[in-house]
Amino acid sequence: MNPAAPESAQAAVDELYTVADWLRYFVSRCTAAGVIFGHGSDNAWDESVYLLLHTLHLPLDRLEPFLSARLLRSEREALADVLDQRVLQRRPAAYITREAWLGDFRFHVDERVIVPRSFIAELLREQLAPWVDDPYRIRRTLDLCTGSGCLAVLLAHAFPQAAVDAVDLSGDALQVARQNIADYALEPRVRLLQGDLFAAVAAARYDLIVCNPPYVTLDAMAALPAEYRHEPEIALAAGDDGMDCVRRIVRDAARHLAPGGILVVEVGHNRAQTEAALPDLALTWLSTASSSESVFLVEREQLP
Numbered sequence: 001m002n003p004a005a006p007e008s009a010q011a012a013v014d015e016l017y018t019v020a021d022w023l024r025y026f027v028s029r030c031t032a033a034g035v036i037f038g039h040g041s042d043n044a045w046d047e048s049v050y051l052l053l054h055t056l057h058l059p060l061d062r063l064e065p066f067l068s069a070r071l072l073r074s075e076r077e078a079l080a081d082v083l084d085q086r087v088l089q090r091r092p093a094a095y096i097t098r099e100a101w102l103g104d105f106r107f108h109v110d111e112r113v114i115v116p117r118s119f120i121a122e123l124l125r126e127q128l129a130p131w132v133d134d135p136y137r138i139r140r141t142l143d144l145c146t147g148s149g150c151l152a153v154l155l156a157h158a159f160p161q162a163a164v165d166a167v168d169l170s171g172d173a174l175q176v177a178r179q180n181i182a183d184y185a186l187e188p189r190v191r192l193l194q195g196d197l198f199a200a201v202a203a204a205r206y207d208l209i210v211c212n213p214p215y216v217t218l219d220a221m222a223a224l225p226a227e228y229r230h231e232p233e234i235a236l237a238a239g240d241d242g243m244d245c246v247r248r249i250v251r252d253a254a255r256h257l258a259p260g261g262i263l264v265v266e267v268g269h270n271r272a273q274t275e276a277a278l279p280d281l282a283l284t285w286l287s288t289a290s291s292s293e294s295v296f297l298v299e300r301e302q303l304p
Contacts, residue, residue, distance in 0.1 A: 006029070006032075006033055006087055006088060008080070008084050008088065009025070009029065009079070009080035009081075009083040009084050009087070010077070010080045010081075010084070012025060012076075012080060013073065013076045013077055013080050016076065017070050017071060017076070018067070018068055018069060018070055018071065019052060019056070019063075019066045019067050019068070019069050019071065020067040020068060022052060022071070022076070022079050023048055023049065023052055023067070025083070026044070026048035026051065026052060026079075026083055027044045027045055027048045029083060029087050030044040030047065030048060030086065030087060031044050033087045035086065035087060035090070035227075036090075036225040036226070036227045036228075037227075038117070038227070038228075039092040039093060039094050039100070039115040039117065039227065040092075040093060040094055040100055040101065040115065040117070041093070047086075047093055049063055050093060050097075051082055051083075051086065051093055051096065051097070052079065053066075054097045054099075055075075055078050055079055055082050055097075056071075056075060056078075056079075082096055090225075090226035090227050090230070091227070091230055092115055092227050092230060092231075094109050094115040094116075095109065095110060095111055095115070095230060098110060100115050100116045100117075100148075100150075102116055102117075102118065102121040102150055102154065103121065103122075103125060105150070105153065105154065105157075107148050107149070107150050107153070107180050107183075108148070108176060108179050108180055108183065109148055109176065110176065111230060111231070111232070112170070112172040112173055112175065112176050112232065113147045113148040113170075113172075113173045113176045113177075113231075113232065113235065114147055114148075114231045114232065114235040114236065115231065116147070116148050116150040118150070118151060118212045118266060119266055119286075119288045119290065119291045119294045119295050120151055120210050120212055120264060120266050120295055121150070121151065121154055122288035122289055122290065122291075123264070123286060123288060123295065124151070124154045124155065124157075124158045124210075125158075127158045127159065128158070128208070128262075128264070131262055131297060132159075132208070132262075135158065135159050135160070135161075136159075136160065136161050137161075137207070138159040138161065138162045138207045138208055139161055139162055139163065139207055140162060140163050140165075140204075140205070140206045140207055140208075140258070141155045141159060141162045141163070141164050141165070141206055141207065141208045141209070141210070142164075142165045142166075142167065142201065142204075142206045142208070142209045142210070142256070143155060143164060143165070143166045143167070143209075143210055143211070144167050144197055144198075144209065144210070144211035144213065144249065145167070145168060145169075145197075145211055145212060145213045145214070145235070145245070146166035146167060146168045146173070146174075146177055146192075147168060147170075147173050147176075147177065147212075147235060148173070148176050148177055148180055149166055149174075149176065149177025149178070149180040149181050149190070149192075150180065151166075151210055151212060152164050152166035152177065152181065152186075152190050153180055153181060153184050153186060153190070155208075155210065156184070156186050156189050156190055157184075159208070162189070162207070162208075163189055163190075163191070164186075164189055164190045164191070165190075165191050165193055165201055165204065165206070166181075166190055166191065166192050166193065167192075167193045167194075167195060167197065167198075167200045167201065168192075168194065169194070169195065169196050169197075169234065170194075170232065170234060170235070171194055172232075173232070173235070174192050174194055177192055178192060197245070197248055197249060197252070198249075198252045198253075198255070198256055201256060203255075203256075204256060205255075205256055205257060205258045205261070206256060206257060206258060206261060207257075207258050207260070207261050207262075208261060208262055208264070209253060209256065209257060209261070209262075209263045209264070210263075210264045210265075211245075211249055211263075211264070211265050211266070212265075212266040213238065213245035213246060213249065213265065213266075214234070214235055214236050214237055214238040214242075214244070214245050215238050215242045215243070215245070215246065215266070215267045215268050215270050216236040216237055216238060216242055216268075217238070217239075217240065217241055217242040217270070217273070218237075218239065218240045218241075220242070221233075221236065221237050224236075241270075241273045241276070241277060242267070242268075242270050242273055243270070243273055243274065243277040246265060246267060246274060246277065246278075247277055247278075249263070249265060250263070250265075250278055250281065250298070250303065250304075251304065253298075253300075253303055254300055254303035254304065257300035257303070258300070259300065259301075260299075260300065260301075261299070261300045262297055262298070262299050262300065263297065263298050263299075263300070263303070264286070264295060264296075264297050265295065265296055266294055266295045267294060267295070267296065268294055269293075269294070271285065271293040271294075271296075274296065280304075281298060281302065281303070281304075282298070282302055283296040283297070283298055284296060284297045284298065285297075
């Protein structure tokens with residue numbers, strides 16, 4: 001017997017009155033529905049707290065003072081609408097709130113781009129030390145497959161003397177990136193380019209190239225949860241082994257790196273596929289607080 005479809009949260013508007021009521025209800029509904037996380041949080045509690053505070057226009061770091069607060073009917077209806085989007089439509093929280101966070105940096109997002117989540121962002125907090133010994137030496141950087149422009153913004157903050165080129169094949173994605181770059185007043189330093197990987201930069205050379213490319217395998221694409229199917233397929237799918245873009249990037253990177261330059265590429269859980277696709281290349285796998293085998297680094301002099 002198939003379980004009954006979840007009912008709309010609007011049915012709870014006349015029964016739940018406080019923030020605590022709605023928080024409990026959010027967690028219960030998300031858990032019962034088997035909601036999938038991974039777009040900024042990894043559990044029902046954290047995501048429910050975030051969605052409630054954001055919807056009620058409350059500080060995102062303050063929950064306790066508001067738990068007993070009674071809500072207006074209009075606020076309860078707004079919460080019910082958000083919960084329906086999350087549970088019934090399976091929209092990622094970032095698409096509901098139109099924002100995503102990488103550390104202290106907030107970015108506008110919508111369905112034109114994947115939700116920002118990158119281990120490279122963690123590495124940029126430390127300015128890629130020890131691989132970059134002097135951040136002020138980095139004068140020109142490239143963010144391939146920029147999407148929302150989040151890594152381009154982080155590059156500009158990590159390397160104060162650097163000009164940043166940000167490339168994407170999708171014109172829609174570049175519209176989102178343009179908004180994020182404007183939000184951080186980085187238009188003088190970040191140049192947006194539309195094109196297919198290095199084809200967009202002609203003969204330019206860089207001290208540092210970073211890329212969080214599509215790397216989802218064919219089998220994994222077929223098994224994606226509903227939440228991930230809201231994201232643009234062009235930013236996820238990368239062929240049978242997930243290496244279609246990575247092979248091309250590595251093949252052409254040496255022509256676009258200055259002497260002593262480095263290439264940093266994120267490949268998710270695909271270390272085995274990456275090493276199989278690039279058997280003759282000595283890859284250095286970089287560790288972050290949340291990953292040890294998701295990002296590789298290679299120096300220009302090692303590249304073909």
